[in-house]
Amino acid sequence: MTPRDNDNRLIDSFGRVHNNLRISVTDRCNIRCVYCMPESVTFLPREHLLTFEEIERFVRVAATLGVDKIRLTGGEPLVRRDLPKLIALLAAVPGIKDVGLTTNGILLAPMAQALWDAGLRRINVSLDTMDPQRFLELTRRTGFEQVIEGILAAKAAGFDPVKVNAVAIKGTTEDDVVPLAAFAREHGLELRFIEYMPLDAGDRWERGKVLFASEILDILTRGIGPLVPAPNQDPRAPAADYDFVDGRGRVGLIASVSRPFCMSCNRVRLTADGKLRNCLFALDETDVRPLLRGDSGDAEIARALRESVAAKWEGHEINTARFIKPERLMHSIGG
Ligand code: SAM
Numbered sequence: 001m002t003p004r005d006n007d008n009r010l011i012d013s014f015g016r017v018h019n020n021l022r023i024s025v026t027d028r029c030n031i032r033c034v035y036c037m038p039e040s041v042t043f044l045p046r047e048h049l050l051t052f053e054e055i056e057r058f059v060r061v062a063a064t065l066g067v068d069k070i071r072l073t074g075g076e077p078l079v080r081r082d083l084p085k086l087i088a089l090l091a092a093v094p095g096i097k098d099v100g101l102t103t104n105g106i107l108l109a110p111m112a113q114a115l116w117d118a119g120l121r122r123i124n125v126s127l128d129t130m131d132p133q134r135f136l137e138l139t140r141r142t143g144f145e146q147v148i149e150g151i152l153a154a155k156a157a158g159f160d161p162v163k164v165n166a167v168a169i170k171g172t173t174e175d176d177v178v179p180l181a182a183f184a185r186e187h188g189l190e191l192r193f194i195e196y197m198p199l200d201a202g203d204r205w206e207r208g209k210v211l212f213a214s215e216i217l218d219i220l221t222r223g224i225g226p227l228v229p230a231p232n233q234d235p236r237a238p239a240a241d242y243d244f245v246d247g248r249g250r251v252g253l254i255a256s257v258s259r260p261f262c263m264s265c266n267r268v269r270l271t272a273d274g275k276l277r278n279c280l281f282a283l284d285e286t287d288v289r290p291l292l293r294g295d296s297g298d299a300e301i302a303r304a305l306r307e308s309v310a311a312k313w314e315g316h317e318i319n320t321a322r323f324i325k326p327e328r329l330m331h332s333i334g335g
Contacts, residue, residue: 009066010305012278012312016265021067023055024272024334025086026075030106031139033128035167035200037331039140044332048273052082054292056089058270061301063095067268071100071122073334075272078107084118091119098122102165102335106143108150112157124163124192125151130179138172151189161190163252168193168211177216178223185224185249192239192252198318199280199330213253217242220251227251236264262315268308269334276308280333281316281326 010018027044029037050058059070070090077083091099100122101115108125115123127147129135135144154162166173166180177193184191193216198205220227220242230241230250238261239252255261262279269277274289286308291301317323326333 008064010062010268010309012309014263014312014314016263016312017066018266018268018309019066020069020071020267021059021062022071022073022267022269022334023059024074024270024332025049025055025072025077025080025083026272027332028079029074029076029104029331030079031076031104031141031143033139033167034202035138035169035196035204035330036335037329038202041331044273048289050270050272050274050289050292052086052089054274054289055086055270056093057292057298058288058301059090059093059096061298062305063093064298065302065305068095068097069100070096070098071102073102075331075334076104076106077101078103078111084111084114084120087115087118087120100124102126103150104139104143105147105150107146109146109153112150112153112159116157116159121159122163123154123159124165125154126165126167127151127180128166128173129176130183131176134176152187155187155189161188163190163192165192165194167196168213168216169196170209170211170215172209173211174215174219177219181220181224181249181251184251185244188249190250190252192254194254195257197256197280197330198323198325199333199335203325207257210257212258213240213255214258216251216253236266256316257318260315260318265312265315268305271328271332271334276305277333278308278312279316280335281318281323282313283324283326284311 032039101120102124105125128138132144196210226245227242230243233241239254241250241252243250275285275287277285286304288304
């Protein structure tokens with residue numbers, strides 16, 4: 001197949017065009033964030049994981065349908081051996097303009113240059129606190145210093161901006177908002193706060209535990225100074241960006257709960273074991289691993305992807321009584 005023509009695009013029944021594919025490369029992780037993953041978990045058998053060749057083939061097919069943006073995630077993507085090789089493979093797929101990565105940063109410092117050299121250009125590092133003790137409580141692991149080193153190494157390797165993602169949990173992370181913003185301003189990082197979503201292990205989530213974007217904005221205004229909406233924002237981007245009026249730094253607010261952005265969603269997800277998910281909160285999946293492993297042709301893979309996108313629902317229903325939490329937890333979906 002050759003890169004897409006426009007008739008071929010992935011369009012759902014609400015007219016949303018999908019060009020953004022998130023690929024989870026593993027369900028394993030080297031930390032255990034309380035809002036994401038249980039302490040003890042049975043991981044996928046290795047033979048269930050898509051190989052690099054299978055992922056590349058899927059991306060080649062997706063590119064013919066208009067996918068031009070890829071983000072690798074997990075689990076923790078940097079625990080997947082030889083990840084730079086996969087990045088190089090995907091960056092070379094005709095039609096793919098952009099390969100990004102979301103990581104917890106623990107293994108990043110020694111890998112940052114290799115990731116850049118492989119063709120990675122966008123990196124998001126997850127960090128919820130500047131307090132090593134709170135890091136330990138939230139992640140149930142050590143590693144705060146490695147994450148900081150990883151962020152600085154990514155910057156030194158050329159990633160610009162390095163984005164830092166922080167989950168915002170009421171009653172837990174309020175005191176982290178200003179120190180994170182101060183760190184981001186000092187090092188020229190783009191900080192983004194993500195409202196806590198109901199994808200956690202152990203059913204800890206409640207609406208009352210979501211630290212809302214508006215509250216974060218208030219904390220930042222009081223603790224650092226006023227912010228204004230950033231100019232020229234991409235209306236399809238999940239984050240609403242704000243600039244500090246003093247010109248030192250930008251903060252993004254991902255208000256998945258208080259201001260869902262489902263109607264501009266352009267994403268589809270592939271799990272590490274080859275299941276297509278048309279929404280983070282989807283209850284149904286399409287298994288494409290048998291297609292990638294068997295003797296199916298690219299046309300069948302394309303049909304599966306097209307049908308998955310076509311069946312996408314209007315939006316997650318977190319704010320309604322109809323909401324049903326998906327069985328898969330965040331670490332095995334790929335956030
Ligand atoms: N291990 C990588 C990392 O830490 O960035 C990639 C996977 S992680 C699941 C992707 C993102 O999802 C992280 O920024 C993480 O903080 C976020 N996340 C996990 N559980 C969440 C939840 N319940 N609500 C909001 N964000 C969550």
